[in-house]
Amino acid sequence: MQIALNELAKLIGLECDSTLVIENLATLKEATPKSLSFFHDAKYIDDLKDTKAAAVILKEEYLDHLPEGVVALVTDEPYKKMALATKLFAYKPSTDTFEPQLGEGSTISENAYCGKGVVIGKNSTIMAGVFLGDGVSIGDNTIIYPNVTIYHGCKVGSNVTIHSGTVIGSDGFGFVSKDHSNTKFYQIGNVVIEDSVEIGANCTIDRATLGSTVIKSNVKLDNLIQIGHNCEIGDYSVIVSQVGLSGSTIVGKGVVIGGQCGTAGHLKIGDRAMLAARTGVTKSLEGGKIYGGFPAVEIKLWRKMQAALMRLVKSSKPKA
Amino acid sequence: MQIALNELAKLIGLECDSTLVIENLATLKEATPKSLSFFHDAKYIDDLKDTKAAAVILKEEYLDHLPEGVVALVTDEPYKKMALATKLFAYKPSTDTFEPQLGEGSTISENAYCGKGVVIGKNSTIMAGVFLGDGVSIGDNTIIYPNVTIYHGCKVGSNVTIHSGTVIGSDGFGFVSKDHSNTKFYQIGNVVIEDSVEIGANCTIDRATLGSTVIKSNVKLDNLIQIGHNCEIGDYSVIVSQVGLSGSTIVGKGVVIGGQCGTAGHLKIGDRAMLAARTGVTKSLEGGKIYGGFPAVEIKLWRKMQAALMRLVKSSKPKA
Amino acid sequence: MQIALNELAKLIGLECDSTLVIENLATLKEATPKSLSFFHDAKYIDDLKDTKAAAVILKEEYLDHLPEGVVALVTDEPYKKMALATKLFAYKPSTDTFEPQLGEGSTISENAYCGKGVVIGKNSTIMAGVFLGDGVSIGDNTIIYPNVTIYHGCKVGSNVTIHSGTVIGSDGFGFVSKDHSNTKFYQIGNVVIEDSVEIGANCTIDRATLGSTVIKSNVKLDNLIQIGHNCEIGDYSVIVSQVGLSGSTIVGKGVVIGGQCGTAGHLKIGDRAMLAARTGVTKSLEGGKIYGGFPAVEIKLWRKMQAALMRLVKSSKPKA
Numbered sequence: 001m002q003i004a005l006n007e008l009a010k011l012i013g014l015e016c017d018s019t020l021v022i023e024n025l026a027t028l029k030e031a032t033p034k035s036l037s038f039f040h041d042a043k044y045i046d047d048l049k050d051t052k053a054a055a056v057i058l059k060e061e062y063l064d065h066l067p068e069g070v071v072a073l074v075t076d077e078p079y080k081k082m083a084l085a086t087k088l089f090a091y092k093p094s095t096d097t098f099e100p101q102l103g104e105g106s107t108i109s110e111n112a113y114c115g116k117g118v119v120i121g122k123n124s125t126i127m128a129g130v131f132l133g134d135g136v137s138i139g140d141n142t143i144i145y146p147n148v149t150i151y152h153g154c155k156v157g158s159n160v161t162i163h164s165g166t167v168i169g170s171d172g173f174g175f176v177s178k179d180h181s182n183t184k185f186y187q188i189g190n191v192v193i194e195d196s197v198e199i200g201a202n203c204t205i206d207r208a209t210l211g212s213t214v215i216k217s218n219v220k221l222d223n224l225i226q227i228g229h230n231c232e233i234g235d236y237s238v239i240v241s242q243v244g245l246s247g248s249t250i251v252g253k254g255v256v257i258g259g260q261c262g263t264a265g266h267l268k269i270g271d272r273a274m275l276a277a278r279t280g281v282t283k284s285l286e287g288g289k290i291y292g293g294f295p296a297v298e299i300k301l302w303r304k305m306q307a308a309l310m311r312l313v314k315s316s317k318p319k320a
Numbered sequence: 321m322q323i324a325l326n327e328l329a330k331l332i333g334l335e336c337d338s339t340l341v342i343e344n345l346a347t348l349k350e351a352t353p354k355s356l357s358f359f360h361d362a363k364y365i366d367d368l369k370d371t372k373a374a375a376v377i378l379k380e381e382y383l384d385h386l387p388e389g390v391v392a393l394v395t396d397e398p399y400k401k402m403a404l405a406t407k408l409f410a411y412k413p414s415t416d417t418f419e420p421q422l423g424e425g426s427t428i429s430e431n432a433y434c435g436k437g438v439v440i441g442k443n444s445t446i447m448a449g450v451f452l453g454d455g456v457s458i459g460d461n462t463i464i465y466p467n468v469t470i471y472h473g474c475k476v477g478s479n480v481t482i483h484s485g486t487v488i489g490s491d492g493f494g495f496v497s498k499d500h501s502n503t504k505f506y507q508i509g510n511v512v513i514e515d516s517v518e519i520g521a522n523c524t525i526d527r528a529t530l531g532s533t534v535i536k537s538n539v540k541l542d543n544l545i546q547i548g549h550n551c552e553i554g555d556y557s558v559i560v561s562q563v564g565l566s567g568s569t570i571v572g573k574g575v576v577i578g579g580q581c582g583t584a585g586h587l588k589i590g591d592r593a594m595l596a597a598r599t600g601v602t603k604s605l606e607g608g609k610i611y612g613g614f615p616a617v618e619i620k621l622w623r624k625m626q627a628a629l630m631r632l633v634k635s636s637k638p639k640a
Numbered sequence: 641m642q643i644a645l646n647e648l649a650k651l652i653g654l655e656c657d658s659t660l661v662i663e664n665l666a667t668l669k670e671a672t673p674k675s676l677s678f679f680h681d682a683k684y685i686d687d688l689k690d691t692k693a694a695a696v697i698l699k700e701e702y703l704d705h706l707p708e709g710v711v712a713l714v715t716d717e718p719y720k721k722m723a724l725a726t727k728l729f730a731y732k733p734s735t736d737t738f739e740p741q742l743g744e745g746s747t748i749s750e751n752a753y754c755g756k757g758v759v760i761g762k763n764s765t766i767m768a769g770v771f772l773g774d775g776v777s778i779g780d781n782t783i784i785y786p787n788v789t790i791y792h793g794c795k796v797g798s799n800v801t802i803h804s805g806t807v808i809g810s811d812g813f814g815f816v817s818k819d820h821s822n823t824k825f826y827q828i829g830n831v832v833i834e835d836s837v838e839i840g841a842n843c844t845i846d847r848a849t850l851g852s853t854v855i856k857s858n859v860k861l862d863n864l865i866q867i868g869h870n871c872e873i874g875d876y877s878v879i880v881s882q883v884g885l886s887g888s889t890i891v892g893k894g895v896v897i898g899g900q901c902g903t904a905g906h907l908k909i910g911d912r913a914m915l916a917a918r919t920g921v922t923k924s925l926e927g928g929k930i931y932g933g934f935p936a937v938e939i940k941l942w943r944k945m946q947a948a949l950m951r952l953v954k955s956s957k958p959k960a
Contacts, residue, residue: 128737131466131467147807149485198815226562238817259902262562277904490840628956
């Protein structure tokens, strides 16, 4: 997609006289001179100062931080205006199916369906009921079990196993809620699954809003896990069943997350941290420690809290 | 289905000499003069007094509350007897597939499968691996992503998006458990999804026991959410991943429910209430407030409870 | 698969001069004279003393407990070595599809796919998008709704209903994590679903590591439930939505488990126990009682803990 900036601005209700050509939407950090970006959260101010974007949607008060030569699209609602822009770049799903490009030794069930430009490496197995969207790539020695869905543009590495019913690349949950309306922020990014990852059954891994949701090499995911948009799971990490990671959760290397844990979004879990089952993470956690409880604390403290509560009950028994 | 009341009564082990024709099963409130209904919970006593049903299964002690002209089927186990009646009206799944009635501009993958009498509006897209059961209707501009299942009789509006792996209209969880048996209460109702709803991946929305489970317009659901039978989600409400709503939860308008929350059944959440992640709702909540914790309380109180527990641990440290 | 013990030992980096033929891998308890087994957890010492295995992988210090005539494969890492052995016996997925053997009155959608040697009983219904792996058997009067996946070797009884999107027989979550590597313990077992079971939508029931994961007769499972490898659910038990049972959880008869509960692995829940919604079970529970909270305690105690905490907040209010 190519669109002149002035034309794009008009379509989202803004004004701009630049005729620069925009080819994609991107975060401030990942933007190129062909990108439109946006600034809506003060914590990304450094990204604003360094952006290579052609243009940025932002509030007037931040104009001074914009690098020289970058075009400003000024508005009081940068997030909502960017949401409107995403609609212009949104993927249009198609029901057409095509033959994939299949590497030596690979087999694909005649009852699996591929979009346009699907590429499968060597010695991989794609079973019945699998759907691979437009432009999906699959590496070597990878097994995709029945009824898995991989949306357009997602990348799966080599020696990967994905169990049945798992959905890779569905839309991240992004809506601008205001005055009784929920405006969709179309999800332009994708999911990248690196080598030697195993993903259990009926998981959901959302595509990134912009950029990529990344599952790094050797990560092992159990069943029914939710990975939000723009999450990043570090190498060798292990996540047990029914965990939910909110958008932009960054998990380090060698982290172990017990069953039914959850995280609030936009936080980091340090390398080799361990989370006991059902831990609820509300802020970033240092690596190398063991956590439990909700809100998450070091597990020793959580155990003391439980013990203190038990003593309290016993000491107050006479009153009951 | 049409059956004479005396014949129906015999099949469920009751006696009755009326030959009125019964055409459907319904709640006391929704019943018509062609309906059989039942009364098993004292809180619906007003519905009993006003019912338009042809006949009601109930205990002898409530006979006086039955409107004149409504036939009584008397038993000590009204819930179990109604469960037996549901079996007579239960849907029989079929493996036959048919061509849907397809509106202008709509496309359906040749690898999607439809039951009898499926109607799809204009400019909608039905992708591979989707199953639309007998009598399903889909509105205009709606996208159904791969491997979604929509059971018989469910209604989906216009401008709706449903992501992969989601199941609409599976049976509500209804069993009459007694003496080492679990008698199925067949689920006769359906699911109605109104306009501009978006539903994430791998959600499950159960059909109503009788009547409809309703997702009202502009509701946005994230991934892996469970919506029980007969729930109603009000306009513009937003529900985050891994939430579970038990049967007959009534959610108001503009409600926001954080990730991994759960509700006990048969309760109401008022308009514009907000539930922090992981809130466990055990009774109805007033609208316009913010809640947290389990059992749910106003979030300020929940934070004080956490702080009090932390102080308790610190003050008791010397003993440890 | 048949392999001489000395050859097998070599492939997993051990030494052994026995030429006994090994035909399968098994737990110490289920092993036959054609089995290789392993001993890695002191609590199974009695099983070691009584095993009928041809050979056992174990640490040197336990050699004295090995029954006479059983071959020892000695190592410091019995679990990891057994994991390597499982790879030799692992199932190789195939994309070939075959006609099933179909009993009288049964129908299978032309859009359902079967592996080799699938046997379906009488009057059963297999709907579109269902995948039945090699060697799967289905009993009489069973309904498999669209887009269910049943992996190779799993057994489903009669009068069973399985709702859409459910996955039966995906791999149990078994990895040997050490030094930045996660070695897969291939899952050799299967899942057995007995008669009159109903399973909701989008559940995941993992195959056993060795042996079987068993869902006994008349069990009712709601939606989005995770059942780990080697679990056993006793007759008539009822499990509500979004529950997660870790590997080797043994649930008794007539147990009721509320929504969003979770269990740590390798524990037992006694007959007719009831777990309130969201209970987190960390150790075995006696039957016939009602539990709540996390860690699970008798529900009366849990309610007292909540009340005590509330009193604490109120009494400390002036300080706030």
